[in-house]
Amino acid sequence: MEPLVLTVDMAGLPQAWVALEDAIIYHAKQLVAWSLGDVVREFRGGWQRNGTRSRIATKSILAIKGTIPGGHFHTPGLTNALLFARDRQLCAYCGLRFQLRDLSRDHVIPVSRGGRDVWTNSVTACRRCNTKKANRSPEIASMPLLYVPYVPNRHEHFILRNRRILARRRAANEPSLRRRGALLTR
Numbered sequence: 001m002e003p004l005v006l007t008v009d010m011a012g013l014p015q016a017w018v019a020l021e022d023a024i025i026y027h028a029k030q031l032v033a034w035s036l037g038d039v040v041r042e043f044r045g046g047w048q049r050n051g052t053r054s055r056i057a058t059k060s061i062l063a064i065k066g067t068i069p070g071g072h073f074h075t076p077g078l079t080n081a082l083l084f085a086r087d088r089q090l091c092a093y094c095g096l097r098f099q100l101r102d103l104s105r106d107h108v109i110p111v112s113r114g115g116r117d118v119w120t121n122s123v124t125a126c127r128r129c130n131t132k133k134a135n136r137s138p139e140i141a142s143m144p145l146l147y148v149p150y151v152p153n154r155h156e157h158f159i160l161r162n163r164r165i166l167a168r169r170r171a172a173n174e175p176s177l178r179r180r181g182a183l184l185t186r
């Protein structure tokens with residue numbers, strides 16, 4: 001499995017997980033201010049006039065020039081994939097763990113009763129509990145929440161995203177990615 005590289009802004013705050021090929025592009029464009037961590041991959045660059053070949057060593061953390069400290073972060077968008085990752089695929093009502101296909105987004109206060117489609121009003125629910133709760137608040141349905149929904153913070157968001165990227169890569173054969181990787185390392 002290809003390792004991912006963490007890009008940070010000039011203040012060292014995390015910005016994004018990027019694939020190795022993107023890390024190489026940052027190096028090639030000389031946008032890397034400093035790097036930290038272990039060398040995850042060494043790439044060969046072009047031939048120099050003196051007959052040697054340049055080398056680019058990518059470390060696991062890269063600070064990208066010109067990024068405004070903290071300027072790139074917004075509240076992460078609410079998607080089912082991130083929601084289910086936040087809640088570790090546990091139903092907020094029965095507490096059992098389910099496969100992704102058996103999960104749904106439940107609005108604690110139903111949208112039809114004025115609830116909003118936001119992180120703090122959304123929990124993971126199995127289809128059975130979601131159907132049982134129907135168009136009611138947890139109090140009225142007598143189905144107390146087992147955990148309190150929250151907005152994932154910056155660090156958590158990156159952890160969730162990485163977990164999701166890794167899961168997706170594991171699940172799917174991605175010939176296009178491999179092909180791109182092969183082109184870059186050749």
Ligand SMILES: [Zn+2]
Binds near residue numbers: 092096125126130
């Ligand atoms: Zn349930």
